Amino acid sequence: MDVAFILDKYFKGQENVSIDVFDAQTVNAVYRDVVNAMTSHFEIEVSVLQALSNCLYEMMDNVYIHSGKPLGTAMTQYDDECKTLRGKEFILHSGRHKLIIKDGSTSVIENGFWQGTLIYMEIGTGEEIDPNQIVDHRANAAEEYNEAFVETGELESLW
Numbered sequence: 001m002d003v004a005f006i007l008d009k010y011f012k013g014q015e016n017v018s019i020d021v022f023d024a025q026t027v028n029a030v031y032r033d034v035v036n037a038m039t040s041h042f043e044i045e046v047s048v049l050q051a052l053s054n055c056l057y058e059m060m061d062n063v064y065i066h067s068g069k070p071l072g073t074a075m076t077q078y079d080d081e082c083k084t085l086r087g088k089e090f091i092l093h094s095g096r097h098k099l100i101i102k103d104g105s106t107s108v109i110e111n112g113f114w115q116g117t118l119i120y121m122e123i124g125t126g127e128e129i130d131p132n133q134i135v136d137h138r139a140n141a142a143e144e145y146n147e148a149f150v151e152t153g154e155l156e157s158l159w
Contacts, residue, residue, distance in 0.1 A: 010120050017077045024064045031057050034076055044125040051131035054141035091120040
């Protein structure tokens with residue numbers, strides 16, 4: 001993987017980019033570290049954390065289940081100065097094509113070859129959402145997040 005390319009393309013000029021390599025044995029620990037880092041930012045709505053944590057684990061889990069590759073890499077960065085809801089973007093780059101969802105429109109473009117799959121998300125963190133709707137009600141994202149990351153006594157203070 002060309003980490004320098006990814007940093008230049010998606011994190012240009014950004015500070016505090018976390019780079020974590022994981023395999024089947026360490027995916028849970030890296031997942032927990034990434035989610036715990038996100039929970040330290042009070043500006044992120046709990047419902048966003050609930051949905052994002054579920055999606056993040058599914059993406060990380062898919063690396064070694066479906067790709068057959070021994071390692072995956074999670075790169076994260078939080079910009080606490082960019083709290084607006086504009087700029088939401090999802091990019092999935094695999095092979096010679098790139099799927100881009102931005103500002104409500106979807107496009108697929110032919111792009112340079114990328115061996116593997118790269119997923120880039122820029123999300124708004126300040127609006128409340130229904131996390132179960134994000135995962136199309138296939139899982140109870142809110143409950144799973146709360147059980148894994150919230151102390152029982154803290155649940156009442158979340159709402």
